[in-house]
Amino acid sequence: MLQYTADILMGLGALGATIYCMVLARRLKRFNQLENGMGGAIAVLSAQVDDMTKALNRAQATSASSAEQLRTVTERAEQATQRLELLLATMNQTPAPAAAAPAPPPAPEPAADARRHQRVLRRRLRPSDLEAAE
Template identity: 65%
Template sequence: MNLIADLLLIAGAVGAAFYCFVLSRRLNRFTNLEGGMGGAVAVLSVQVDEMTKALETAQRTSRDSAQSLRDLTERAEAAASRIELVLASMHDLEEPEGLSHLPRSNRGAVRRNRRARLESENGALE
């Protein structure tokens, strides 16, 4: 009976050793840096570092663009206020004597009649 128990104990130890050997080989392949999961983790780590650098660059560019846009907006507002002042000062000017009888909408418009235009084109052709 002791002999059978010893044989079963030896068979169990050999089976456990074989299981540990197989598990060790699988674990080595899993953590292999060239083709296993370790390689994938290393590649992902490098990609995360590259994406972090790209994000920092994009944030810096965005900050610079926002500042530039802020400066341009301030310049545009200053120019708009100067234009408003010029327009306000133009309303204070006296009207020329020859245009006072025309309505305000026609004062700045230049109109040519069709006959004068045709005469000038005929004169140019001759």
């Protein structure tokens, strides 16, 4: 009798495990469906990550080329500034030609025009100037 009861319990356990496995198989099948399950969401997200990676690579390449162009333009501007400073320094040091007659002084302008024609001179700060200020 004990053997008979053990066989019945073993059969019921096997039946319960079979039902549990079938439920899990259905859930897994729904989970992996590409159209409306998590598999579809994962596939869409994976495609978006690939697109974003490509866009990031393009943006990095563009920014690198822009930085290089900016660097070359800045170097050219610094060289031009140095040449202009040198030219201005040599112009201030050369004496005026003796044969040329001095030009007459300009006529005074009205106050409104004088304010409008004011020049603003800017001087570039050098690192040595900044250290002295600190």
